[in-house]
Amino acid sequence: MAETVATMAAEQLAVERAYVAMLYDRLDELRAEKTAELAAVRRSESAGNHQNRAERDAFASHYEDRLAQLEAVDHRLVFGRLDTHEGDRRYVGRIGLATQDHQRLMVDWRAREAAAFYQATAQNHMGIRRRRHLILEGRDVAALEDDVLDPEMLDDEGVLHGEGALLAALNQKRTGRMSDIVATIQAEQDRIIRAPLPGVRVVQGGPGTGKTAVALHRAAYLLYEHRERLRKAGVLIVGPSSSFLWYIERVLPALGETGVVMSSLAELFPGVVAVPERDPQTAQLKSGLDMADVVARAVRDRQKVPAQAQVLRVDTHRVTLTPRIVKRARDRARATGKPHNEARNTFVKIVLRELTEQLGEHLNTTSGNVMDRSYLAEDIRQARDVRIALNLAWMPLSPQTLVDQLFSKRHYLESAAPHLDAAQIEALLRPAGSPFTVADVPLLDEAAELLGDLEQAGVRRRAESEREQRKATDNAERALQNMHQSLEDVGADGIVTASQLTDFNAATQHRMTAAEAATADRTWAYGHVVVDEAQELSPMQWRVLMRRCPMKSFTVVGDIAQAGSATAAHSWRDALEPFVGERFALDELTVNYRTPAAIAEAAVDVARAAGLDISAPRAVREGEPPVVSRVGPAEVVGSVLDQVRSELELVNGGLVAVIVPEDRVPEIGAALAEEMPGLVGAGVRRLDRQVVVLSAWDAKGLEFDSVVLLEPQALLDEVGGGVGNLYVAMTRPTQRLRIVAAAGLPDGLDRF
Numbered sequence: 001m002a003e004t005v006a007t008m009a010a011e012q013l014a015v016e017r018a019y020v021a022m023l024y025d026r027l028d029e030l031r032a033e034k035t036a037e038l039a040a041v042r043r044s045e046s047a048g049n050h051q052n053r054a055e056r057d058a059f060a061s062h063y064e065d066r067l068a069q070l071e072a073v074d075h076r077l078v079f080g081r082l083d084t085h086e087g088d089r090r091y092v093g094r095i096g097l098a099t100q101d102h103q104r105l106m107v108d109w110r111a112r113e114a115a116a117f118y119q120a121t122a123q124n125h126m127g128i129r130r131r132r133h134l135i136l137e138g139r140d141v142a143a144l145e146d147d148v149l150d151p152e153m154l155d156d157e158g159v160l161h162g163e164g165a166l167l168a169a170l171n172q173k174r175t176g177r178m179s180d181i182v183a184t185i186q187a188e189q190d191r192i193i194r195a196p197l198p199g200v201r202v203v204q205g206g207p208g209t210g211k212t213a214v215a216l217h218r219a220a221y222l223l224y225e226h227r228e229r230l231r232k233a234g235v236l237i238v239g240p241s242s243s244f245l246w247y248i249e250r251v252l253p254a255l256g257e258t259g260v261v262m263s264s265l266a267e268l269f270p271g272v273v274a275v276p277e278r279d280p281q282t283a284q285l286k287s288g289l290d291m292a293d294v295v296a297r298a299v300r301d302r303q304k305v306p307a308q309a310q311v312l313r314v315d316t317h318r319v320t321l322t323p324r325i326v327k328r329a330r331d332r333a334r335a336t337g338k339p340h341n342e343a344r345n346t347f348v349k350i351v352l353r354e355l356t357e358q359l360g361e362h363l364n365t366t367s368g369n370v371m372d373r374s375y376l377a378e379d380i381r382q383a384r385d386v387r388i389a390l391n392l393a394w395m396p397l398s399p400q401t402l403v404d405q406l407f408s409k410r411h412y413l414e415s416a417a418p419h420l421d422a423a424q425i426e427a428l429l430r431p432a433g434s435p436f437t438v439a440d441v442p443l444l445d446e447a448a449e450l451l452g453d454l455e456q457a458g459v460r461r462r463a464e465s466e467r468e469q470r471k472a473t474d475n476a477e478r479a480l481q482n483m484h485q486s487l488e489d490v491g492a493d494g495i496v497t498a499s500q501l502t503d504f505n506a507a508t509q510h511r512m513t514a515a516e517a518a519t520a521d522r523t524w525a526y527g528h529v530v531v532d533e534a535q536e537l538s539p540m541q542w543r544v545l546m547r548r549c550p551m552k553s554f555t556v557v558g559d560i561a562q563a564g565s566a567t568a569a570h571s572w573r574d575a576l577e578p579f580v581g582e583r584f585a586l587d588e589l590t591v592n593y594r595t596p597a598a599i600a601e602a603a604v605d606v607a608r609a610a611g612l613d614i615s616a617p618r619a620v621r622e623g624e625p626p627v628v629s630r631v632g633p634a635e636v637v638g639s640v641l642d643q644v645r646s647e648l649e650l651v652n653g654g655l656v657a658v659i660v661p662e663d664r665v666p667e668i669g670a671a672l673a674e675e676m677p678g679l680v681g682a683g684v685r686r687l688d689r690q691v692v693v694l695s696a697w698d699a700k701g702l703e704f705d706s707v708v709l710l711e712p713q714a715l716l717d718e719v720g721g722g723v724g725n726l727y728v729a730m731t732r733p734t735q736r737l738r739i740v741a742a743a744g745l746p747d748g749l750d751r752f
């Protein structure tokens with residue numbers, strides 16, 4: 001009988017191998033087709049009239065996208081098969097595939113026909129008899145695993161048994177990059193992934209419950225299901241740091257989706273890459289919605305009525321700018337409701353008109369001449385005194401200048417923030433020209449809203465682009481000579497002017513994808529926004545994100561218990577209520593796929609001992625409890641080194657993270673790098689090194705095979721007694737946790 005099962009298994013494996021080989025053949029065929037089509041379009045690209053070129057451009061970019069998608073889905077192209085009660089057989093994979101004559105070969109995992117692969121159970125079989133997992137190695141099928149959803153089939157000797165596809169996926173060594181979970185999405189995750197597009201959906205879940213994975217697969221699902229709408233408007237994914245974005249950036253391309261915009265909180269304002277806000281008090285002060293009023297007052301303070309009348313020279317004449325004139329112009333300009341820089345046009349127009357009037361009357365009485373108003377207006381406009389007075393009263397401002405001056409000039413800050421006391425003002429003040437911090441980003445955004453376009457900058461940009469255009473036309477003139485030959489080659493008539501060529505080059509060089517255009521444009525309205533580690537966001541940061549998606553279509557994932565910043569929310573309701581009231585759906589994920597139970601339980605104990613009221617997710621794996629080494633202060637570095645060495649051996653090619661208090665990252669990083677040259681990375685984008693040294697904040701959202709954690713008490717103290725950072729650090733390992741402590745141990749850890 002055992003032999004029969006083995007024979008059946010071998011037969012089944014052979015069947016699947018043949019099918020999978022055929023799918024890969026089809027994939028290769030499609031790639032070859034698209035490559036040829038793209039080459040043909042490129043060959044003909046430089047010829048024809050403007051419209052033809054635009055069409056060819058569109059084709060080229062379509063073929064490029066499709067080719068990129070076909071290239072990206074090679075790894076585990078197919079992973080499932082559904083056998084229906086009707087005898088239908090359906091393969092499920094990363095994309096949909098069909099034969100040349102449109103016979104379906106494989107269903108896209110996001111299609112409705114594939115949903116049963118994730119959702120069918122023995123109780124609710126959804127018309128499915130058997131679900132088969134295909135576990136691939138390269139392009140070959142390594143193993144099969146069947147879930148029988150029809151009790152009658154349980155006796156069927158042809159049913160295969162193998163290691164669970166899920167456990168196989170979970171036991172893979174970490175690579176420093178997140179991979180997709182498309183082959184093993186669980187039912188509670190799938191329900192969230194396929195939830196409708198509109199509205200705000202919050203996914204709360206403990207560490208390792210797959211929130212990030214779910215958020216990314218949901219983005220891919222929404223792009224598939226609402227392609228037309230979301231392709232144009234785009235999807236924005238916001239994460240806590242650029243190292244986190246680097247960690248997740250390969251997931252969507254592997255799901256066949258490119259062109260999603262990713263941004264950390266530090267990069268949300270185009271043109272500014274903000275540094276961390278080190279002081280929790282300063283961060284706190286900048287985080288509340290009252291800051292929107294502070295920025296609004298700061299802008300209004302820059303619309304000033306002088307205390308006294310000013311005499312201004314216009315050639316040999318004098319005009320007087322009275323407070324009354326300025327006030328009237330200011331009120332009228334404000335009444336337009338336009339942003340500061342745009343309303344300035346109204347202000348300037350009114351003041352110039354009043355002064356022109358004055359000058360006209362003055363000349364009329366002194367010389368009896370009635371002057372042409374347009375000449376007078378020009379004289380007034382050109383006068384240096386007038387220009388200075390106008391700027392003093394209503395200066396055109398960039399958001400960067402406004403925020404820089406707000407925090408570097410005491411009188412601006414005191415006037416704009418009358419509710420703050422002297423110590424708070426002191427905490428906010430800093431030298432002019434200081435780098436912008438993450439907490440400044442929402443203030444810059446607020447300022448940009450209230451200031452509007454800086455016209456001067458617009459003028460400068462236009463002048464620059466005209467200069468560029470002239471240069472490009474000169475180049476094009478020279479290039480034309482060479483072009484004629486290639487135009488003939490593609491059968492074009494060769495009548496192309498230099499400026500057409502310039503246009504064409506500009507169009508191809510700057511053929512921005514929606515994603516690129518969106519990244520550069522602060523006012524871009526996204527179709528959907530995904531926010532990861534959302535528990536960290538301050539009210540002002542939420543305000544920016546709400547502005548980025550006026551339709552308020554959000555997927556928000558996070559864990560309130562992991563909050564590590566001074567400005568984090570205490571509940572989802574607190575975080576979202578100011579923007580959407582009660583109108584958000586809350587889902588919960590309850591299974592921990594990452595951290596072994598023994599480690600997860602220790603982390604929960606520590607969190608509870610620190611007063612955090614949390615429910616622990618159920619862990620899928622057992623594992624060993626953490627091991628704590630108490631050492632003297634002088635032995636700390638040596639002990640960390642020893643632990644890292646032994647962990648490296650134990651995880652055998654996997655990744656070890658050394659999570660240390662923030663101020664010790666450089667010291668420990670350097671000590672390890674010296675002992676283990678070439679193996680150690682520190683900070684952003686070094687997550688694929690075998691050993692990574694980082695702070696708990698930077699470890700947020702990441703995972704490693706083993707973690708060596710230094711001074712848990714210091715991590716606890718890092719956020720003013722909050723346990724979030726320590727809880728995060730303890731829940732990063734997929735296998736092992738080692739703790740080194742010279743200082744005391746937090747409650748809950750002393751039993752190890």
Ligand SMILES: Nc1ncnc2c1ncn2[C@@H]1O[C@H](COP(=O)(O)OP(=O)(O)OP(=O)(O)O)[C@@H](O)[C@H]1O
Nearest residue numbers: 181184185186207208209210211212213593594701
């Ligand atoms: N259905 C699944 N199949 C396979 N692996 C999964 C599944 N769900 C989650 N995982 C894995 O579990 C790990 C944790 O997932 P993820 O990082 O998304 O969790 P998280 O909830 O965002 O964690 P944290 O809050 O700690 O950042 C990842 O390695 C992920 O690939």
